[in-house]
Amino acid sequence: MQEPSAAVIKAWGRLIRAERTVVGRIEAELKGAGFPSLHWYDVLLELKRGPNGRLTPRQIEEAVLFEQYNLSRLLDRMEVEGLVRRIPFPGDKRRQLVEITGAGRALQERMWTVYGAAINRFFGERLGEKEAGQLSALLLKLLQSENT
Amino acid sequence: MQEPSAAVIKAWGRLIRAERTVVGRIEAELKGAGFPSLHWYDVLLELKRGPNGRLTPRQIEEAVLFEQYNLSRLLDRMEVEGLVRRIPFPGDKRRQLVEITGAGRALQERMWTVYGAAINRFFGERLGEKEAGQLSALLLKLLQSENT
DNA sequence: CTGGTTTCTATGCAAGTGCATATAAATTGA
């Protein structure tokens, strides 16, 4: 086996820990304000950005890196809450379009006031513009698709 | 609300995405090799490092950032598999010591051959030593404890 | 066309997680 170097192991550990820590803090803020989890927010935001506030489940999955079955049930719950609506996909009866509702847009906006502030507090304030840019660049390298 | 800057939002998004992506890839490797999840590994590794391969649940929690109730049940499962053993804590009957077994040590080592290789493949190979160091330094800033 | 394959979404069941709370022991403070 090719042992990872100490520097690599350390960075890997920190990535896990930092993500867990910051996500934990931010989720706690959202919950404290009576809002649902980041997953809900992610879906709402993606939909809002989509054409006419609509995307297929597949597109959402890809955008937010959810499992298919997982998203399917998340959409169930969001639909029950009136945040999204499933409508037929023209020309392909297998697919569907998920459309954000007015209530969904409103929730996304209200959540953002808390979420954005939390990002600042737990993330932005600790980095500064230049460092944020460096971090983005480094993390991007991890996202490159596999090319065995 | 203090809007986070574009650079901060981007870095935040990448942190989530990179973590999810790399963890996903590595978990898939482990599962493919017939091993349990990273959580199990984390606990085994912490225990192995502890004095005589022993730690209290509290210490493990703090090390791996698990919820108390969550760890309690994870230890149940690991104990059933013979990977750890719960023993009394001398002088305090509330506490306990969790001790890694021979089977636990063996599993940790076998997992490392797959895990270490995966860290290299999905993480180390994409960064290089210097960048790994930079990434560590940046992520450390996110881990500082809250100081309102 | 048509039978086999692929794509898209949903779902039964098992496993894991979160929340609230229980249980028990130690500590604190009057």
Added chain:
DNA sequence: TCAATTTATATGCACTTGCATAGAAACCAG
């Protein structure tokens, strides 16, 4: 010393996630 509080771990119950697979429509090869 002993009642109240705090600390450490476990657990009932609901909710969420993972796994495997179903069901249905579209696509593809001959």
